Amino acid sequence: MLFNSLDFAVFLPIVFFLYWFVAHKNLKLQNVLIVVASYVFYAWWDWRFLSLIIFSTLVDYSVGRALKNEANLTKRKMLLWTSIIVNLGFLGFFKYYNFFLDNFITAFSFFGTELHANSLNIILPVGISFYTFQTLSYTIDVYKRKLQPTEDLIAFTAFVSFFPQLVAGPIERATHLLPQFFVKRHFEYSKAVDGLKQILWGLFKKIVIADNCAHFANIIFNNSSEYSGSTLVLGALFFTFQIYGDFSGYSDIAIGTSRLFGFDLKQNFATPYFSRDIAEFWRRWHMSLSTWFRDYLYIPLGGSKGNTWNRIRNVFIIFIVSGFWHGANWTFIVWGTLNALYFLPLLLTKNNRKHIDIVANGKLLPSFKEICSMALTFGMTVFAWIFFRAESMSHAINYISSIASKSLFSIPEIRPTNIMLIIVLFCITEWIGRTEQYAIAHLGQKWKWPLRYAFYYIIIFAIFWFGNREQEFIYFQF
Incomplete structure (x- = not known):
């Protein structure tokens, strides 16, 4: 169901x-x-x-x-x-x-x-x-x-x-x-209303963002040999937002539904694409799995204690096992290994706990340094997602090879302007609500009721308008 x-x-x-x-x-x-x-x-x-x-x-x-x-x-x-x-x-x-x-x-x-x-x-x-x-x-x-x-x-x-x-x-x-x-x-009426709002935002993420991004990501990945490098980059970006909207959307619906019955579940995503390094990304992406592996595998192995070799070993074990947990394919293992390589310099320089607080906390906009850090982390994440989405290692390698060609600088063959605009507006909303458990939780406190309900109705309208591409949630296959 x-x-x-x-x-x-x-x-x-x-x-x-x-x-x-x-x-x-x-x-x-x-x-x-x-x-x-x-x-x-x-x-x-x-x-x-x-x-x-x-x-x-x-x-x-x-x-x-x-x-x-x-x-x-x-x-x-x-x-x-x-x-x-x-x-x-x-x-x-x-x-x-x-x-x-x-x-x-x-x-x-x-x-x-x-x-x-x-x-x-x-x-x-x-x-x-x-x-x-x-x-x-x-x-x-x-x-x-x-x-x-x-x-x-x-x-x-x-x-x-x-x-x-x-x-x-x-x-x-x-x-x-x-x-x-x-x-x-x-x-509790207030708890139930809060749950309904989180369900609404989760449905928006899934139906409007994830399912529409999936439509174009599937076209591009399934026919990658036919497209230019610029279009393949666009495909990787679509999958990046697809998997986030799909999985975090499911988590929002699950948490919101639980509230309807008087239960509190742990937050599972905390705007991970605004992370300033890969360590912060993994503290904000699929948090329930990351902390599970940390507490029941990484720490029992010794964690970040011990000599350098033990720390390197533990990092690779935790990320490779995490990759393998996602699926029985070498692409997932390589995806986990890539994230281990991303994480390793932070661990060895003891900067893996550098960014604990919310980015630009208390500010409207991030600093130039924060923008650069977020852009670099996001780019590394998008590159790793190519392996996650690819059908096989050869598919991933060919996909990346096609990106690294002269066609990278051509105009993409696929340019869904409407969806790209919605993604931008979605990112702005997520940025505004980055300090909350879910993006629109702040509306009840900061927006007056006419504007607040207008926003809710816009979300509902978008869900029905774009809800013609019903797809299963990605993580059902894991």
């Missing part, structure tokens, strides 16, 4: 009504309703994969309960590894089986040995990369005694399958989201 579909437009009001008008007096009933709604929401794609979520939920619930009274360190580690193997085993089989099989066969053929093995026609379960990491955070935190395990199976199931963020995040920590299922929720 897509957030930008008619099905969801019918589904959400029904669940909202039942939640606040039927189950509002009983916390357990509210949690049961969330579980049922979440399973219906997920089963809309393929009901067969519900068994994976249910099995993963039961395993981690049981592991958590077993860890509660287990003092023996060896047995505690065995319980933890049970959870890790089950969750990453599912993820590895469905997402990476064919990748490893194909590369295994290729490696042997390189040495003159021909192996024959059949790849499997495996359907990737939607959201498996997200909910496996979310439930893993529970068992790891229980193992580390940062969280008391729950004995409430319904609440835990609701935490794992919570439908607003089940499919594409944000990846919530058990320490943050799980306790909210044990607290009685009361309807």
Whole structure:
């Protein structure tokens, strides 16, 4: 069930009504309703994969309960590894089986040995990369005694399958989201209105920005050999805004929907394209995944402590694993490696924490130095996105080679002026609202109601006007 579909437009009001008008007096009933709604929401794609979520939920619930009274360190580690193997085993089989099989066969053929093995026609379960990491955070935190395990199976199931963020995040920590299922929720009008505004902005990002950019990005990338270098640059730019509008739009809708039901989710994007270096970019892009890898992989490896070699090793591990998490293709691994190379000079010069505050905080415009830093970081990011979007390594290399030709200075064959103008206006709006969790959150405080509602109606009009290119969210494939 897509957030930008008619099905969801019918589904959400029904669940909202039942939640606040039927189950509002009983916390357990509210949690049961969330579980049922979440399973219906997920089963809309393929009901067969519900068994994976249910099995993963039961395993981690049981592991958590077993860890509660287990003092023996060896047995505690065995319980933890049970959870890790089950969750990453599912993820590895469905997402990476064919990748490893194909590369295994290729490696042997390189040495003159021909192996024959059949790849499997495996359907990737939607959201498996997200909910496996979310439930893993529970068992790891229980193992580390940062969280008391729950004995409430319904609440835990609701935490794992919570439908607003089940499919594409944000990846919530058990320490943050799980306790909210044990607290009685009361309807708050201001919170619900704020949630609706964030949903509106998320739909604008997805339908107006991402889907229209996707139309041109797909044309250019899928026929890259037919276009000039200048058009290919335009294609990379369209994909850059497509993936941001698509993924951050999903996060906005998920966070806003959660607010409608009395839940608070973590911010997942914070205007990353205004970053002044790549370290700041990764503190602002897909923050729930970045912090997950930081806390559960980077820091346990030693983080930025130790000798220079260990720090370099840890940086490459974290970025390569992050790239591989996105998909079973060498293009994602190269994308991760590129970001590691971008990050490395900042780490070695101890400038990776240089830009913690918001750019041009308290000012209308950035300084010339900040503009140059943002432009350089943005350019590096766009270049890396080419590998992320390309179908294969050869496609990426040919795409970049075509850019680095004389045709780079020609007039692009594709010039969608309307969409480009909307992107500019979108960037201006994001800049104005860069200090808020989402760009238009500041309107309620700073704009008078006639102007504020006029802006809302313009957004709604744009959503309906440009909403003729319905596409799935990019991160559904991850």
